[in-house]
Amino acid sequence: MKRSNADSILIKLLALVWITFGLNAKVHAQEKEKAKIGAEALPGINWSVDQLEQAVAPVRPGRVLLPQKWPHNARIAVVLSFDIDNESYPLSTGVTGPGPLSDAEYGATEGLPRIIAMLDRLNVPATFFTPAVSAILAPEMVPQILKSGKNEIALHGWVHESVDILNDAGQEQRLLAQAIAYLTKVSGKKPLGSRTGSWAFSPYTLSVDQKLGLTYDSSLMAMDVPYELMSNGKDTGIVELPVTWVNDDGIFFGPAGDLPSPKLVFQVFREEFDMAYRERSFVMLTFHPNAERRSRFLYLEQLIAYMKTKPDVWFATAAEVVDWIKSNPTVDTPFGRMLDEQ
Numbered sequence: 001m002k003r004s005n006a007d008s009i010l011i012k013l014l015a016l017v018w019i020t021f022g023l024n025a026k027v028h029a030q031e032k033e034k035a036k037i038g039a040e041a042l043p044g045i046n047w048s049v050d051q052l053e054q055a056v057a058p059v060r061p062g063r064v065l066l067p068q069k070w071p072h073n074a075r076i077a078v079v080l081s082f083d084i085d086n087e088s089y090p091l092s093t094g095v096t097g098p099g100p101l102s103d104a105e106y107g108a109t110e111g112l113p114r115i116i117a118m119l120d121r122l123n124v125p126a127t128f129f130t131p132a133v134s135a136i137l138a139p140e141m142v143p144q145i146l147k148s149g150k151n152e153i154a155l156h157g158w159v160h161e162s163v164d165i166l167n168d169a170g171q172e173q174r175l176l177a178q179a180i181a182y183l184t185k186v187s188g189k190k191p192l193g194s195r196t197g198s199w200a201f202s203p204y205t206l207s208v209d210q211k212l213g214l215t216y217d218s219s220l221m222a223m224d225v226p227y228e229l230m231s232n233g234k235d236t237g238i239v240e241l242p243v244t245w246v247n248d249d250g251i252f253f254g255p256a257g258d259l260p261s262p263k264l265v266f267q268v269f270r271e272e273f274d275m276a277y278r279e280r281s282f283v284m285l286t287f288h289p290n291a292e293r294r295s296r297f298l299y300l301e302q303l304i305a306y307m308k309t310k311p312d313v314w315f316a317t318a319a320e321v322v323d324w325i326k327s328n329p330t331v332d333t334p335f336g337r338m339l340d341e342q
C-alpha cells in the first residue's frame with residue numbers, strides 16, 4: 001500500500017507540474033496574442049519618413065510604357081496568359097498526397113490540350129508561364145504549346161517556389177537559372193520573361209532577373225498598363241506587364257468547384273476588357289489550366305470569342321508586347337491614349 005501511496009503522491013506532483021507549466025504556457029500564449037494588437041502589431045506607425053521610403057524603394061513603378069500606337073493601329077493589346085502551376089504548386093510546399101496531386105495533374109491531362117485546341121480554333125496566341133517542374137512531369141506540354149508557332153513559353157519559377165518565403169538571393173537565382181536552362185533546352189529558345197510563383201517578389205527578384213538577362217516581369221500590379229520597374233531610385237530596364245488578382249481565375253476557382261459562379265467571374269473579366277477597350281489601352285488576363293474545368297472553360301472560350309467580335313483588338317504574347325514597347329514611342333500617363341469618348 002505504501003507503494004501505492006508513493007505512486008499517488010508522484011501522480012499528484014506530476015499533475016501539479018503539468019498544470020503549472022500548462023497554465024504558464026497558456027498565459028504566455030495569451031500574452032503573445034495580446035502583442036499582436038496595439039502599437040507593437042503596427043511597426044510602420046513608428047517608422048520615420050526615411051524608413052517608409054526605404055521600405056518601398058526596392059521595387060517601384062517607373063515610366064509608363066503604354067505605346068502611342070499598337071501595331072495595325074489597334075485600339076487595345078490583349079495578352080492571354082496561362083500559369084501552368086499543376087503539380088509544381090503543391091510539390092513546392094511538400095504536398096505529395098495523390099488526391100491533391102491528381103487535381104493538379106488535370107492541368108496537363110485535359111486542361112492544357114483543351115485550351116490549346118480552343119486557341120487554335122480562335123486563332124489567337126497566348127503566353128504560358130511554366131514552372132520547369134510542371135514541364136518535366138508532363139513533357140508533352142511544351143511541344144503542344146509550341147506546335148502552332150504562335151505561343152510563348154515564359155518562366156514561372158523552378159517548382160513554383162514562393163520567393164518571398166524563400167528570401168534567399170543565391171537560392172532564388174539558382175532555381176531560376178535552372179528553370180531557364182531546362183525550358184531553353186526543351187523549347188529551343190531562352191525565355192524572355194518571368195512571372196514569380198504566387199506572384200510573390202523578394203527583395204532580390206529584380207536583380208536576379210537582371211543578372212539572368214530577362215527583359216520583362218509579369219508579377220506586379222502598380223498600374224493597369226505596362227511600366228518600367230525601378231529599384232532604389234534607378235531604372236532597371238525591366239518592363240512590367242502587370243497582373244491583377246481581379247483578372248486571375250486562380251483565386252476564384254478553388255478545388256471545391258462550388259461557388260462562385262464561373263458566369264459571374266467571367267463577367268468581371270469581360271468588363272475589365274470593356275473598360276480597357278474604352279481606354280485604348282492594355283489588358284492582361286490570367287488563367288490556370290488545372291483550374292479551367294469544363295464549366296469554367298465554357299466561359300473562357302466565350303470571353304475570347306467576345307473580345308474577337310470587337311474591332312481593332314491586337315491579341316499578342318507578352319514578349320510581342322514588350323518587343324513593340326521597346327521600339328516605339330510611349331505616352332506619359334496611363335490615360336494618355338484614352339477618352340475621345342468621355
Ligand SMILES: [Zn+2]
Pocket residue numbers: 083084085156160196197198199
Ligand atoms: Zn502560379
